[in-house]
Amino acid sequence: MTSVFTDSGAEVFLxxxxxxxxxxxxxxxxxxxxPHADIIxxxxxxxAQAAIAGRGRVVMACVxxxxxxxxxxxxxxxxxxxxxxxxxxxxxxxxQAALSGGExxxxxxxxxxxxxxxxxxxxxxxxxx
Numbered sequence: 430m431t432s433v434f435t436d437s438g439a440e441v442f443l444x445x446x447x448x449x450x451x452x453x454x455x456x457x458x459x460x461x462x463x464p465h466a467d468i469i470x471x472x473x474x475x476x477a478q479a480a481i482a483g484r485g486r487v488v489m490a491c492v493x494x495x496x497x498x499x500x501x502x503x504x505x506x507x508x509x510x511x512x513x514x515x516x517x518x519x520x521x522x523x524x525q526a527a528l529s530g531g532e533x534x535x536x537x538x539x540x541x542x543x544x545x546x547x548x549x550x551x552x553x554x555x556x557x558x
Contacts, residue, residue: 439467443481443490443508446518447472455491455518458543463551478504487513489550496521496529514550 442459446452456468471480474494481487490513492499499505499515508515515531518538526533534546 439463439465439485441467441469441481441485441487443477443487443492443513444468444470445472445474445477445490446470446493448493451493451518454540455543458540459489459547461540462544462547474499474502474504478502478507481507486511489514489516489547491516491518491534492531493518496525496531500529516546 440463442456442463444452444455444459446455452470452472456470459466459468467484469477469480469484471477474492477490487508490508492515494517496515496517499517509530515526515529517526517529517531517533519536521533521535523533532546534542
């Protein structure tokens with residue numbers, strides 16, 4: 430588990446991905462849009478709840494695992510209580526993600542896809558690039 434960027438009071442983004450390259454790409458793309466974000470990267474759902482404890486409200490969680498697996502975890506309740514936006518990565522289709530209260534970002538995705546995803550949630554607070 431690693432924290433890529435940390436800024437007290439910053440928006441918190443959670444990345445739960447077991448592929449280091451995908452995790453790094455996501456973290457970098459998020460940081461390009463929200464430079465002072467607190468980006469938490471962990472390889473497994475079981476580690477994520479401890480990783481976000483005390484870090485503030487998670488605004489977005491990017492999860493590589495199956496939506497049903499997340500739904501059956503304790504992490505789902507924590508993210509739901511915080512109002513975190515759920516993004517399911519990989520082979521999850523949009524309908525499956527929507528049933529789980531999230532959205533899908535299918536592979537392969539581009540840096541621009543991630544920028545657009547983050548900006549949609551940020552609205553007018555972020556400059557256009």
